Amino acid sequence: MAVAFAAPGAELKGLLELPAEAPANDELRQNREERQAADLAERDAQLAELAAERAKAEKPIAKYAALEERAKPWWRRLVGWIQTRRGRAARKRLRERL
Secondary structure (H helix, E strand, C coil), X not given: CHHHHHHHHHHHHHHHHHHHHHHHHHHHHHHHHHHHHHHHHHHHHHHHHHHHHHHHHHHHHHHHHHHHHHHCCHHHXXXXXXXXXXXXXXXXXXXXXX
């Protein structure tokens, strides 16, 4: 009979030890959450840095494209403008027919 009571006593002892281990689990969870937050902050900083570099690189490209457009002779720009207008007018007439 003493053996029969020893096993439930061991179970009770095991149950009583769980709350003592719970703060350790809370600490582990808190450490994991802090680590994840730090990783996310680092990743956000890297993405912001990459976005800044991309914006810095796109600015000269846009400037070069504008210079290239201005480098065309005036008559070529005029022809492009006329073709664009004709295209718009043709699309407008087509829409009106439908």
